[in-house]
Amino acid sequence: MMKPTFLQSEKYSPLASCQSLNPQVNNKAAKKAGGLIITSLVDAFSILVIYLLFGSSLNGEEISSNIGVKIPKAFFSQLIEQDVTLKVQNNRYFLNEKPVQKNQIAEQLRVLYKNRAVKDDKGGFLVVIADQDRPAEEINPILIAASEAGYSQLKMAVEHEGE
Amino acid sequence: MSAKHKELDFEINLMPVLSIMSICICYLLSIAVWNRMGMITVQQAIGDVLPVSGVNADSLLVKLHKSGSVIIEFRDGYNKRDVAPVKIAADSSGKVKFDLFKDSLGKLLNSTGTAKTVLVMPENTVPYGQTIRVMDILKSYQLNVGLAPSVSEEAL
Numbered sequence: 590m591m592k593p594t595f596l597q598s599e600k601y602s603p604l605a606s607c608q609s610l611n612p613q614v615n616n617k618a619a620k621k622a623g624g625l626i627i628t629s630l631v632d633a634f635s636i637l638v639i640y641l642l643f644g645s646s647l648n649g650e651e652i653s654s655n656i657g658v659k660i661p662k663a664f665f666s667q668l669i670e671q672d673v674t675l676k677v678q679n680n681r682y683f684l685n686e687k688p689v690q691k692n693q694i695a696e697q698l699r700v701l702y703k704n705r706a707v708k709d710d711k712g713g714f715l716v717v718i719a720d721q722d723r724p725a726e727e728i729n730p731i732l733i734a735a736s737e738a739g740y741s742q743l744k745m746a747v748e749h750e751g752e
Numbered sequence: 753m754s755a756k757h758k759e760l761d762f763e764i765n766l767m768p769v770l771s772i773m774s775i776c777i778c779y780l781l782s783i784a785v786w787n788r789m790g791m792i793t794v795q796q797a798i799g800d801v802l803p804v805s806g807v808n809a810d811s812l813l814v815k816l817h818k819s820g821s822v823i824i825e826f827r828d829g830y831n832k833r834d835v836a837p838v839k840i841a842a843d844s845s846g847k848v849k850f851d852l853f854k855d856s857l858g859k860l861l862n863s864t865g866t867a868k869t870v871l872v873m874p875e876n877t878v879p880y881g882q883t884i885r886v887m888d889i890l891k892s893y894q895l896n897v898g899l900a901p902s903v904s905e906e907a908l
Contacts, residue, residue, distance in 0.1 A: 665888055
C-alpha cells in the first residue's frame with residue numbers, strides 16, 4: 590500500500606508541524622519549517638501595483654522642479670500645461686532647464702515666442718516656477734522680459750490644494 | 753506491479769511573483785507623483801494696447817506691503833464713485849491675514865459690484881508665496897488677475 594506523502598496526509602498542518610511540544614504529526618521527517626501562506630500577500634501586492642500604475646498614468650504634464658524650490662500652494666489652480674518654463678532659484682534663472690543670464694532672458698524668450706508663433710497661432714504662454722519664500726522682486730525680470738517678448742499670459746506653477 | 757501513484761496536486765512557487773511585484777512597486781513608488789501641480793494664469797499687457805472706447809471698466813488695485821498689510825484701491829470707474837481704499841492690517845507675525853482679506857474683498861465686491869479685473873502690485877521684499885496666495889483668493893472671485901512688477905516701498 591502506498592504510503593501517502595507527508596503533504597497528502599490528512600493530519601498535515603503547517604502550524605501543527607512546527608509544534609515542538611505535543612506534535613500533531615507522527616512523521617519523524619516532519620518539516621520544522623511551517624508553510625507560509627503568501628497568496629494574500631500576492632493579492633495585496635497586485636492591488637498596489639495596479640493602483641500605482643493607474644496613479645502614474647492619470648497625471649497631466651510633468652514639470653521638473655529642483656529640490657530646494659518650494660512652490661507655493663493654491664486652491665483655484667488649473668491643470669498644468671507645459672510650454673516654455675522659466676525657473677528662478679536663488680536669483681539664478683533657468684529657461685527650459687538651461688541656465689540663462691538675467692539680461693538675456695528677454696532675447697531668448699523673443700526667439701522662443703517667434704518660433705512658437707510660426708508653429709501655431711495660439712500665442713504661447715510662459716510657465717513660471719519660483720520658490721514661495723523668495724522675495725517677489727526675483728520675478729520682476731521674468732515679468733518684464735515676458736512682456737517685451739510678447740507673452741501676454743503667464744502661468745505661475747503652484748501645488749494644487751484640495752478644498 | 754504497483755501502479756505508480758500520480759500526484760494530482762501541484763505547487764505554484766509564488767516567490768518569483770513576489771520578487772517581480774516588489775520590484776514593480778519600488779519602481780512605481782520612486783516615480784510616483786504625490787503632489788499635483790497646477791497653475792494660476794496671470795495676464796499682462798504687452799506693447800501698445802489702447803482701449804477701444806473711452807470708458808475704462810471698473811478695476812481694483814491690490815498693493816502688498818512688506819509689513820503684511822494689504823490695501824485695496826479702486827481705479828477707473830470706481831474713482832467716479834469716491835470709494836475709499838480698504839486697508840487690511842497684518843497679523844502679529846507680519847503676514848497677510850488671508851481670511852480677513854477674502855472676507856473684505858467679498859463684501860466689497862458685493863457692495864460695489866462690477867469689478868472684473870484686478871492688478872496685484874507687491875512690494876519688493878514681499879514673499880512670492882504670499883503674492884500667489886493673494887492671487888489665488890482673487891481668482892476665487894472669478895476676477896481677471898494681472899501682476900505688476902514689484903516696486904520699492906517708497907513707490908508703493
